[in-house]
Amino acid sequence: MSVLILGCALIAAQVMLSVAIVLAAWRVVHGPRAQDRVLGLDTLYVTALLLIVTFGIRTGSNFYFEAALVIALLGFTATVAMAKFLMRGEVIE
Amino acid sequence: MIQAPELPLWAAIVVSLLILSGASLTLIGVIGLTRLKTFYERVHAPTLGATLGGVLICAGSMLCFAVLQTRVIAHEILLVGFVLITTPVTLILLVRAALYRDRAEDNPHVPPME
């Protein structure tokens, strides 16, 4: 019974997060301006991280946590670099 | 074909509620990202998923592992803390860049430089 409840909730949550990723990707493709694309990419990173956390709950293993942490670090660095690029035209001055 | 860890019933219900509310808040935030009209409105939307959405999902994960392995698993705190602190920083930088670009192009609806 508890497996059924948690399993259904996990499927629903994963579907919702996947739809959120698709919508964020739509914003990346659609634009209209460069800052919108970067914002969409940042949202995509955070949503993908949450999706991986739900996968970790489903399998009950700790290994997904490390993948989520790497995504968090990479997402932050990538978005900061792109925001800096939009402002100055170069990343490292 | 439903795969999930074996938890006591109360824990399964609480974890399910936490995950579902977190995921729906994140989804609402991203819907806002696609539907709102201007860039400055859209920046507000993803903070939903990064703050309360993320905290709820990670709280669910923490509770699940704590019950499953009968010891305190706290490394989701690291994840939540990291996302909570970095998302505002990226958004501030992004808005600065957008303001700079809009002013350089003399777009309307943007306050001038002080």
Add this chain to the structure above:
Amino acid sequence: MTAITNRVLKLVLPYPGLTLALILFWVLLHNSVSPLTLTGAVIIGLLAPWTLVPLKVPRIRIKSFTACVKLTGIVIYDIIRSNFAVAAIILSGKRRERSSGFVTIPLDLTHSHALAVLAIIITSTPGTLWAQHDVDTRRLLLHVFDLVDKTEWIDLVKRRYEPILKEIFE
């Protein structure tokens, strides 16, 4: 005696807060309190802060810890409340006329750490966004998602956050 211990402490630990945070980070990352993890944590906590010494980062002095706890409570309450407010606005769609716009707020805060904390608080609360701050004129440009009354938002920053941040840092 205490003066001597203070000086020795300052020689060994340039940034005690950072040392503590690094030890906590290491223990959380390994998710254990075994002797091996703790040794690693203490080594990292003692050595890593020295990389900041050549950069001359100013030390943070927290004046009041009760104010810190109070501020944390206020921020958690505000984040939860505005999460639901913004979610309701997004779900209601175009049924209601809504305007968003920029507000200029004159700030009294000058301490750079206090300003950084204020920026993080304001931006991580859905519905408000720190857009720009001018150090010379001390004016803050804020973007508000649901702008009905400008004075309401000026009050929020001036009355709710600024006094308590002053109490902590200045």
